[in-house]
Every structure is written in structure tokens, then in C-alpha cells.
Amino acid sequence: MTESVKYPLDESRMPKSWYNLIADLPAPPPPVLHPGTLQPIGPDDLAPLFPLALIMQEVSTEREIEIPEPVRDIYRQWRPSPLYRARRLEKALGTPARIYYKYEGVSPAGSHKPNTAVPQAFYNKEAGVKRIATETGAGQWGSSLAFAGALFDIEVEVFMVRVSYQQKPYRRALMETWGATCTPSPSERTAAGRAILAKRPDHPGSLGIAISEAVEIAAQRDDTKYALGSVLNHVLLHQTVVGLEAMTQLEMADDYPDVVVGCTGGGSNFAGIAFPFIGMQLRGGANAKKRRIVAVEPSACPSLTRGKYAYDFGDTAHLTPLTKMHTLGSTFTPPGFHAGGLRYHGMAPMVSHCKELGLIEAVAYHQRACFDAGVTFARAEGIVPAPEANHAVKGAIEEALRCKREGKSEVILFNLCGHGHFDMQAYSDYFSGKLVDQDYDEAELAMALSGLPSVPA
């Protein structure tokens, strides 16, 4: 019988630094602009929301940034995460390709999110912060920050989009188990929330509103900061521990990827697996052969493949700075598909910048095709992926089938960013035929794009 192979990495070889791609890029990304002045923002503008250490990481141009020892101590609970050669999947597909996947579902929250939640909680604790406020949609980020907060004895206050709060009581229970407070948003706790509830008491909420509430709480209290689970440079930085480990593990396997695949919502999981390989290619050297880096996104929320590269707000309430990114427009509302972690109108500025530089390519798939791929993967490899991760699985399988058609034995690496144990409703819908492909509304996209803020060149 063909068995898949695990490449465990000794703890002593876990990376001691995160990798900062900015150091190796031919050009820096466009500056982040203040929403009022349209001038580049500085560290001081971010000080009310983030501890200084994270702000310095956000703007750093150093190639390597040391992972603090207390963060590494906690990483060790589940890291280094395993890398697998998916030989059973290769056999099921009949492909000459060699498929490897990095598995981030081994974390206590079941996804890659704790890779950044832990250092964010650490730096806040170091800065004397008592409380972190954040928003969450489906709950993956909120539960990961709740986990990290428990370990650093720091209060975590999560504003959860009301409709998700009601529909996903299990994620809320997970946050509460780790001691976090979870408030349905819009809420009476903030001016932003009260204003919305005054107009519409049964408002279902949105990520944009939840961000506004969390930011308001953080801005008005000295002992409270704000945290974001994707998009920002420092978040992407923390996730590079994934790609750095995978690079070492592939060396153990004496193999090297021709194609690197990751799914993209805000961009942090994709950046985590991809940026170290992009950097190696940019720096040249022995292992710097030309390779393809493929971002996979949902057809129903296709920022990289159908969005515009322009300055836009990160939230619907227009409280955030302006960043240049691939965006569907901050008022764009994607259909309610199951991969909640990929339902974001924009894209991490660094990922967008890489796309503009031609360093990555992007492809979009509908959700049924992604679940088809996920079920094929589960039956071959034994691991049930999260709906978000199914997009990466689909991307990897498409590459493997291309190799089969072309008779090429390329090496494919993808990031399996989380398990689907919290997402079985989606699989249940899939098997009962209730999971359908929804397209976004073309007119709405056009409207959202027409409303992009005007920024002088």
C-alpha cells in the first residue's frame, strides 16, 4: 500500500526569526495614507491602536525579525507543524507530480491563526496592555486571540458579527471556554454600535461595523489595544513561520517546490507559506530556481482576479487608513458562502504588491468544486480540511492534474491552513445538495468599485 509520509521537524530547528519579504522586494509597497490628510501615516498614527513593537514590525525593512523566546515557548505546543508528502492523493489522482502539504490544523484553535495571535498577545502584554479588542466574523480569528489571551493572562473582548453570533454558537462557546468576552455586534457598548441600533434595532451586523466597535473601544481606553487577524504587514510576518518550516522540511525530503499554493482571504495564510519562497527566489542562490506561486480565492469574492488595484479603506465604516490593494470596493458584500475566512473585500497590501510585481498569480474557484476537492483529499489523506483550506486543495489538485496531462513530475506544495471540525455544517450541506455556487452581483461590484476613494497620484 502506498502511504503518505510525514516529515517531522525537530523543535531545535524551529525558526528563530520571522521573515520580512519587504527586505528583498525590488520596490517597496505604496505608502499607507491617512484617511483625512491623504498623507503617508507614521508610527504615531497607529499608537492608539497597537503596541510599539508591532508598529515597528509593521514598518520594518529588516529581513529577519527575531521571534521572542516566550512566543517560541508557546509555538512549541504544536510547532513545528508537520509537512506531509500526499502520496495517497497523488495515487488517487494518477499524477506524476509530487504533492506536499503543510498542516496547520494541529494548533489548539485548529488553524494557522494562533501563529499571529500569540505574538500579538505577547507584545501587548509586554507593553502593559490589559485588554485587547478585536472583531470576528465566523469566529476563527476571535477564538485564536481568545486562546492567546488565556495564555498571556490578558483580557480579550471580541465583537462578533451578530448574524454569526446567532448562527455559530460553537465558536462563541470556544472563545468563552478560553475566557474571552464575546459581544454580538452592533452592540450598545459603543457609540458606533448604538448609532446603528438606533436606526435599525435588528441590524445583522457586518465585519465593518464590528471593526468600528473594536477600534472605538481600543481608542478610548489607555489600557486597551486593538488587534487584527490578517491583512497587516506584521500579521503576514508572523505567519512566515509556516513557510520557513516547510522550506527546512522540504530540504529533509530532498525536494523543492515548482509550485506553491495557498488560499487567500485577507492574505496572511497565503503569505505565510509563500513569502519565504518568493524571497529565496528574489535573493537568488542555489535553490532559487524559477517557480510559480499561486493564490487561490473564491469566485464569489475574487479580489485578486476581479478587483481593482487601488487605494481603499479596510473597513466598510471608513475608519481605517487607506491602503493600496486589490479591492472589490469597501461596500461590496460577497454572497454568504461557507469559507467565511475568505469573505473580505480587499487583500493584504503586501500580497497585492506581489501580484502587481508579477511575483504571484491568482485563480478563483466556486465553492462546490472546492468541496469536491476537499472530499477527495479527506478520503485519500484522512484529514478533513476547513472550507477555506479546500480552496488550496482545489488549487493543488488542478496543478497536479495539469502535470498529469503534460507528463511532468513537478513538485507542488500547499498550505492546509486548518481542519474542518468546526465546519461540518458546510459538509452536511454539501452532501445534502444544499451547498450551491453563488455568484456575486456584477452591478453591485461595479457600484462598489465606482465608490472607491479618490486619491491623487
Add this chain to the structure above:
Amino acid sequence: MTESVKYPLDESRMPKSWYNLIADLPAPPPPVLHPGTLQPIGPDDLAPLFPLALIMQEVSTEREIEIPEPVRDIYRQWRPSPLYRARRLEKALGTPARIYYKYEGVSPAGSHKPNTAVPQAFYNKEAGVKRIATETGAGQWGSSLAFAGALFDIEVEVFMVRVSYQQKPYRRALMETWGATCTPSPSERTAAGRAILAKRPDHPGSLGIAISEAVEIAAQRDDTKYALGSVLNHVLLHQTVVGLEAMTQLEMADDYPDVVVGCTGGGSNFAGIAFPFIGMQLRGGANAKKRRIVAVEPSACPSLTRGKYAYDFGDTAHLTPLTKMHTLGSTFTPPGFHAGGLRYHGMAPMVSHCKELGLIEAVAYHQRACFDAGVTFARAEGIVPAPEANHAVKGAIEEALRCKREGKSEVILFNLCGHGHFDMQAYSDYFSGKLVDQDYDEAELAMALSGLPSVPA
């Protein structure tokens, strides 16, 4: 900051054999009796239900039974599982005890059950079996066998208690994702099911009925066998990989347990962590110091602490052989508490035998106290335990608090047999105050015990 410590075990040190406690016991357990003749059964009696290799393991007196290489290949996907020193929990409790836990939630099904599902599927495949029928209550066992069936390309047919089938669609979706068929029981597919539905079309089902259906399917078809997820000797045998690994990892930590704690339903998880340590004690030698082995069971289904040691049936429909065990009576129906994996009227004969020999002790706790312990654990260690595992956590915490009172720095080892990601409804009920302690009905217990089969001494 005090950090918990992981003791990873190199794959090369994963056990090559399971450990069979029978070889070291001072007396063998009482024989299993044929329900008709009341005479000891032989291998032939079991042949319609199990492949020969498993029957031979069931009756083996060899100390070590080799783990086949294909089984070890699959074990390696998640094994060796980590052992942790729970230093953060120790600190939270203020105990001088040193607490270690073995974590089985890293398996693709999230619990220890795949440790036996994989070899059972393997031996069936080797014997040319096309299909395995089994029963499941809450779904942990059914999903683990579905996982193993997918890896060995063997059909798995699960009869799931109808009320659970309706209430727990997520576990069913998990089984279907791995390609298993899941039928609500009682069903029209068997004579046993049809007879019950004829009397009561809306029958909610029971484990006893589901066993009858699975056994009927297995007995009537040459290409189909039956599988059980606990209780039997060969199932307990397969789980000893847990304790054997823990023993090696504790040697790495240069420590050795004074107390070993496991939760007990059918007994396989408890046996997995405990039997290797009991065996070492029985054999004597350098590390054979006297230690306590503690089984923790739910107060609402207390077979070891309140049951009778007597011959009884394994199922309510009285199709199985008679085994001598601690039993609450095969007609006993425990209250519907959340640790579904512990709702069994009997106990593994080998575990019961150890209790009679004075090799283990047993204690029972109510579920709210167990969830209190589980939440304390989750906030300290970052892992959310399954409701079943919360019983072991409670047992370990009680031992640690005793050490605090007595000023003793004993070493406590427990088995954290699964994560709670599929069980967040229970935590949700806990936080909302809906989780209450239910006692079994004393009159019902007396009635069930009075109905035990009469077996001449």
C-alpha cells in the same frame, strides 16, 4: 512566565508492539460464555464476526504483539502523540505535584479511537473483507472507523442511534466525508430493525439495537465483518500504544508517575494509558515502584463504583456472549449527559478484572464538576478537552489538590483522550447554565441489576 513543556518522541521510538497485560496478570480473567450453552466460547464462535487475526489477539496470552508495518505507517500520520508537562496548570492550582498529560486529540478524528480503528480495518482488509458494519452512539467511534476505512479502501457501514443521527448531523457529515454509509437505527435494512419499527415507527433507537443491526448485517454476509470500538481485549490491546509511548516520553523527562489517571466508558482509553504501567509494576524491576492507577467515571453511569461484578450481556438486545464485568445491568439507561462516550452499562472485562485484583481504583464525578475542571484546564493549557476527557482532567486535578494539601510533589499522568471541537454544544450549555447534573434512577438500577442473567458458579 511558566511555560508548559512538550516531550516530542522521535518516530523511530514509536512502539513496534502492543502490550498485552494478560501475560503479566497473576490470574487470567474469567472465561467468556456462550449465551445459549453458558460454556466458554472458542475462536470459532467469533469467526462470523471478526477476522481470524483479531480473534487470535482477543485470546492471546503473548506479552508483545507486533504492530504490522502498514498500521505503523498510518499511525505515523499523527503518532507518536505529544506528552506535555502541564506546568501552567500546576501553577494555576498552586500544587507541588508534577502533572503530565498525553494528548490523543492530534489524530485526524480528534480522539484515541483511530488507534484501534486502523488495525481493525487493516486486519479485515488482509482477510479479504469488503465491508465492516458497526454501531455508533454520539459518533466518535463511527467516524474513526470511517477514517480507517477510507485509508484501507474498505466499505464502512455505520448504524447510528436514530436520536443521535438527528441531533448530531456534524458527526454524520464527518463519516460521510470519509466515505462511510451512515444509517439511522432502527432501520428497514435489517430484520431486527424492521421488527422494532413495525411496533414503533418513531423509535428513537439505542446502542443495543444498533449493535443488533450491525451484527445482523455482518453475520449474514460473507464479505462483511463487525467491529467494536471498546470493551474487547483486542481493542484495549491496540490502545496500549498510548501508554507505551508515554512511558518512553516520561523517561525522556526523567520522571515517573505516582498516579496514572484515565476516564472510563467501555474502558479502552483507560486501558491504553494504564495497562503498560500496571504491567511494569507486576513484572517488577527498576521502575516498578508502587503507584496508583485511577479510573474516573461519570456519576450518572458508575459501573466500576456502583455496578455489580457479574456475568452480563454486552448489548441490550442480548445477542452478545456473556462476559464477567462491572455492570449496571444491560437494561440500565443512563441519563443523557454530554460525555456520550462514557454512557455504557458495562465495563471492559479486563478493566473489571484489574479492579477485582486490586490493581486499580475507581472514582466517579458529576458532569458540572468535570466541565469546571475542563475549563480550568483549557485556560491554563490552551487545549479544550472533549467532555469524556474532562473526567480525566477532573481526576488529575483532584489528585494535584490532594498533593497540595499533603505537601507532596507526586507525579501525575493522565490521558487527554480527545479534543472538544465537536462538542462545543456541551460547553455552550455549560456557560448558559443549561448543563445540569443528573443522577441515575436508583430504582431503575436495582431493577436492571435484578435482571442479570443467572450463571452457575
